[in-house]
Amino acid sequence: MLRPFISDAAMGILMLVLFLFFLMLGFPIAFTLMALGVAFGYYSLGDSVLPLFVQRTYSVMANDVLISIPLFLFMGYVIERANILDRLFRSIQLAAGWVPGSLAVATLVTCALFATATGIVGAVVTLMGLLAFPAMLRAGYDTKLAAGVVCAGGCLGILIPPSVMLILYGATAGVSVVKLYAAAFVPGLMLASMYMAYAIIVSSLYPQLAPRLPAEERNVPMMKVVFELFTSFVPLATLILGVLGVIMAGLATPQEAA
Structure with missing residues (x-):
C-alpha cells in the first residue's frame, strides 16, 4: 500500500x-x-x-511490572479511606502555624507524602482539592494561589516514587523501574522544596494573598502537636519506608513491594 x-x-x-x-x-x-x-x-x-x-x-x-499499578492504586485508596490524609494535613498545619503561608506549606507537604504512597497525580489533586482547597479559601487565601498550590503539589506524583508514570515509561522503554525511581526521588524532593519556598516567600511579601492563621489556631500546646504528628505521620511513614525502602535497597521489585 x-x-x-x-x-x-x-x-x-x-x-x-x-x-x-x-x-x-x-x-x-x-x-x-x-x-x-x-x-x-x-x-x-x-x-x-x-x-x-x-x-x-x-x-x-x-509485562509483570504493570501489576504494581493497580496495587499502588489500592494502597492509595486504603490510605484515603483510613482518614490518614485529613489528620496528617491538620497536624502539619498545627506544626507549621508560625510559618507564613502555613496552609500552603501543609498542603505541599501532604501532597508530597501522599505522592510517595500512591503515585497517582489525579488522586492527589482530587483529594487535596477536596481537603486543602476549601480550607485555604476559608482562611482568606487568594483563589489563584490556592489552586496553584493544589495543582503543583498534586503534580509531584509524576516524579516522586512510586510514580505510575515512571512504571509505564520503564515498561514501555525497557528501562529499569528501580533505576528510574532512584533517579527521580531527589529531583522530586527538590521540586517540592522549591514549591514550599515559593509559597513562603510569596506569603511573606504579599500577606494579603495568604493571611496568617488566627492566634488561637497558631498557639497550640506542643504536646498536642507532637501527638497529632505521631498518630498521623508514623503510620504513613512506616508504609512509605516499607515500600520504597525495599525497592531502593534492591530487596524487591516494584510489583513485589506493592
Missing part, C-alpha cells in the same frame, strides 16, 4: 485534534486512543497494522 500524501507532522496534529474532540464528547480516553491508533495505523500501514496491534497488546499485558 502506498503511503498517503500527508506529512507525519500533519498526521500528528490531526490525531491530537480528533483526540481532544472525542474527549470533549465524553468518550473514554482508553478507547479513544485505541480507535485512533488503529485507524491511523491502518491508514498509514495497511493490513499489517492488525498483527502489530495484537502483538503489542499481548506484550504489554504480559
Whole structure:
C-alpha cells in the first residue's frame, strides 16, 4: 500500500485534534486512543497494522511490572479511606502555624507524602482539592494561589516514587523501574522544596494573598502537636519506608513491594 500524501507532522496534529474532540464528547480516553491508533495505523500501514496491534497488546499485558499499578492504586485508596490524609494535613498545619503561608506549606507537604504512597497525580489533586482547597479559601487565601498550590503539589506524583508514570515509561522503554525511581526521588524532593519556598516567600511579601492563621489556631500546646504528628505521620511513614525502602535497597521489585 502506498503511503498517503500527508506529512507525519500533519498526521500528528490531526490525531491530537480528533483526540481532544472525542474527549470533549465524553468518550473514554482508553478507547479513544485505541480507535485512533488503529485507524491511523491502518491508514498509514495497511493490513499489517492488525498483527502489530495484537502483538503489542499481548506484550504489554504480559509485562509483570504493570501489576504494581493497580496495587499502588489500592494502597492509595486504603490510605484515603483510613482518614490518614485529613489528620496528617491538620497536624502539619498545627506544626507549621508560625510559618507564613502555613496552609500552603501543609498542603505541599501532604501532597508530597501522599505522592510517595500512591503515585497517582489525579488522586492527589482530587483529594487535596477536596481537603486543602476549601480550607485555604476559608482562611482568606487568594483563589489563584490556592489552586496553584493544589495543582503543583498534586503534580509531584509524576516524579516522586512510586510514580505510575515512571512504571509505564520503564515498561514501555525497557528501562529499569528501580533505576528510574532512584533517579527521580531527589529531583522530586527538590521540586517540592522549591514549591514550599515559593509559597513562603510569596506569603511573606504579599500577606494579603495568604493571611496568617488566627492566634488561637497558631498557639497550640506542643504536646498536642507532637501527638497529632505521631498518630498521623508514623503510620504513613512506616508504609512509605516499607515500600520504597525495599525497592531502593534492591530487596524487591516494584510489583513485589506493592
